[in-house]
Amino acid sequence: MLFPDVHSAASLTVSPDRVQHFTSDSVSLTCEGNFTEWRVRKFSEDGRLYSDCRRMTGSTCNINTSKSDTAVYWCESGSGEFSSAVNITVQNDGNGPILVSPVHPVTEGASVSLSCSLRTQKILSNVFFYHNDKLIQNDTRGELKISAVSKSDEGFYKCQYSGRESAQSWMSVKGADSSSSPVWLIVGLVCGVSLIIILLLLLYRCRQSKCKSLFSVFIIIIIFIIIISSSSRSINIDISLNICHG
Template sequence: MLFPDVHSAASLTVSPDRVQHFTSDSVSLTCEGNFTEWRVRKFSEDGRLYSDCRRMTGSTCNINTSKSDTAVYWCESGSGEFSSAVNITVQNDGNGPILVSPVHPVTEGASVSLSCSLRTQKILSNVFFYHNDKLIQNDTRGELKISAVSKSDEGFYKCQYSGRESAQSWMSVKVTVSGADSSSSPVWLIVGLVCGVSLIIILLLLLYRCRQSKCKSLFSVSSSSSSSSIDISLSICHR
């Protein structure tokens, strides 16, 4: 199962929280959920499926990154629950920059910051940012901020610094539907349909009984001016 169910009760946390890493970085992949047994699986660039982490401590897999660690990772519990998968890319060029972007999808409407980093210098200036190979910003602060993410922001991102480009990473945007729209609306729609059908049936039954009984009137209304009251009674149909 290469891409596990994103709605699973299991989850995977990556620290530091970014897709791209330098070689020899220490990266921790932690499995979370109500399970006691865990293993971290990966599908590498060369098409190989690895079942176990080399350094697994409890629910955490510790990696001292090398180029071969570029892969898709996910957690699997002893009972067969899977987490969603994440991509990890290891930069082979020790002198080039990496793009700092989140490993998990960003929720629509949330804010996100992308930045560019060197192994020896974390904060850079005069950085070029690209979205799907199109230049979108030349930021002197070395940071790309998106205050309210939309589906149109999804795609491949990369940064460029001093003529060197990072690898590109995919940023996914998760579209959510509000609880009222996703749960309440269908319920009220069903209730409305049931009430509407019930009302039609009741009216048809009343019409049928009235025709069978030859009722003169369904309701009789009388009023008394002296007592300033109104009496409403349902007439009795006689066959």
């Protein structure tokens, strides 16, 4: 099974933005990126790979959902760029609930809300929520809110309403982007210590060769200051570039 590169220049958005859908729902899968040709591919539950969308308009694949549309989907550009893959699950029981959960991975530290929905009623109360088959909420609230997502929140979720359960869906959690500035500060510190050691070695060699001229020592110090200044500017430029492209 193919798992496209999540760092690709291509991306896939799903509307409505949820994993589970009812039969006969209208779902749009849109490919985004600086490419002119797109195809939406899917890997179905029965192990078949489909290369083309039945109703492709520009970069958007429109689906009128049926049970056979339960699959893993991703975008592929004409030049071979792939988006990250998403799961779509179609609920076959028209009277049962679906779990409303995000299609894409949730970033650590972010907030997320899961809810339960019927075809005829979008907002429900007295819903039971399960994480990896363990009951985690069973009060009158209709939503499961996680204010700061952590890696331990990753897993399978499902909801139960009036004795009927939704299918379970996997919620992925990705790590937050860390700043590279501390790394460069460490590099700068190491460079500074190294330059001090070099200066001490130069002074020692000057002393060994009986270099008693204050002018020579002054020149060495000036060279040291120039090197430190150049190194500092280089580190600052690198940090700025990392912040701009981060």
